[in-house]
Amino acid sequence: MSDPVNGDRPVPVTALLEQAMTWIRDDLYALSDARFPGLRMRHYRLLVMLPPDGERLSRLAAHSGLTKQALAQALAPLEDGGYVEVLPDASDGRARLVRLTDRGREADEAVRGRLDAVERDWARRVGEERYAVARGVLADLAPGPAGSPAAVTVEE
Amino acid sequence: MSDPVNGDRPVPVTALLEQAMTWIRDDLYALSDARFPGLRMRHYRLLVMLPPDGERLSRLAAHSGLTKQALAQALAPLEDGGYVEVLPDASDGRARLVRLTDRGREADEAVRGRLDAVERDWARRVGEERYAVARGVLADLAPGPAGSPAAVTVEE
DNA sequence: TATTGTTATACTCTATAACTATA
């Protein structure tokens, strides 16, 4: 099927990925409007990556791919909104621990619930098996936590 | 295999999609460094969506999801770099037509070539058949011209 | 009056640089 823009060439994979992200973003922003005003994608990203016992700013920065400064800015609204608390680290006077509050956990669960709903809807539309393959492919492309994209020798 | 962040819960699909986009972006930015200095994702996005005969600013804005203002700003470096030319529309004195130049077509082809190389690499890593299914799923999620995305509602 | 495009301005997100406090 050709469209006037791409002709007989394939639709760029970037367009497909970005379209999928756009739908998810719109969905999550409806969640923000309904229950968590002011939370944007970057906040949800952080909420779902905070471990139960909290984590240091530096480690969270490395883990998230943000600079410490960008992380601190993204974290401020989360702290103001009561989603996380930032505590001194007893083992190092310089360090601070970021930890989810109950409300933060609530938002975390809500986000995961919405993502799950979106994925179930997608699976219904394209077929459960096919969607499972697609998700598996994306997961296989992503190596470990700090993995590099070109890590071809990834063990499955 | 569980990680400390997600436990036994699935890795958020947003993380998978964003990771894939990040790899592609890094790849295309290497192309910018090598051959098309200054071009960013938004410019490539526009280059690959310009039809051969050119398009009006308004239509391109609607098509790209950008406001006319944002589009005009994104277009300026493309015009300065000689990738597109903006011409008056003979059929409407108000309108302007945006059209790819030869250099713009060159960049368009280069981008599509890189995307193709990335996809071939991915297919090799996860298996040709599996990758074909994954791409097909993403394409199927994108509905036709009048289609609407996964319309889901948020419970209050 | 509606539409095409422009000018002016502001907000979100992230980065680099320079700094303070603690190790």
Next chain:
DNA sequence: TATAGTTATAGAGTATAACAATA
């Protein structure tokens, strides 16, 4: 001296509002 975090500032990307010219 190196590390954890902060303050200040800048840039990319996109939006809204107000405007101009043409239909």
